[in-house]
Amino acid sequence: MRLTSFTDFGLRVLMRLAAVPGAGASTAELATELGISRNHLAKVVQALARAGYLATRRGGGGGVMLAHAPADIRMGEVVRTLEQGQALVECLAQGPSLCTLDGCCRMKHRLRAAEEAFLAELNRSTLAQIALPRVGATTA
């Protein structure tokens, strides 16, 4: 079972920003600190901003910062957002399925339930609980 590296990177960005919730960071800084290409980082940040997790600021003092308190951000919801469009198996994707068992399969809804159990378990944690330690982070 795999999450996309897009989701993995998104989680890292949030954990890093939650180290100093009031402070922003530039995508260049984040890319360097997290060892992710600026190109990938920019796409991840864009998705997190679109989903309302990050606020972006342009200009000299620009960058990104958390749009909510870390204690209000549930990790299952974050993963659900970042994994959008990644179906667990082919038949759970949008559009017609190529599976010859489609219509008589009794596994499909069990896989969906398992995916919900996965996200529910992650929803027990908030971003506040997985924030990186402040060490090395710029204080606000």
Place this chain on the structure above:
Amino acid sequence: MRLTSFTDFGLRVLMRLAAVPGAGASTAELATELGISRNHLAKVVQALARAGYLATRRGGGGGVMLAHAPADIRMGEVVRTLEQGQALVECLAQGPSLCTLDGCCRMKHRLRAAEEAFLAELNRSTLAQIALPRVGATTA
């Protein structure tokens, strides 16, 4: 979140064989019925046999059949077996991690717990509960 197509195919093979638990099927038959290439099918069958789920018979009346009663096969364990080596995120794979947060990450064990919740939910189902209906299957 994605399962490999290898796992997807393995689940289909088991569901199909469980339709008539006492009867075997050749990999050629299974490949045709399930619309999977014979090459892929052979690899999946091999993995399921190695894990003890299938018994294989050579020769004219040869093929594969379930090695256990479908009611004794838990779907979470099947998925765990078929997904072996597929780490949820890079840092959960064997070997050194490239993640710069390694060592101070508090998300890692939560992801592992979520994966266990996923498998536990699937373990609530046995193969007997998701066997395909007998329609179209050769009776023993």
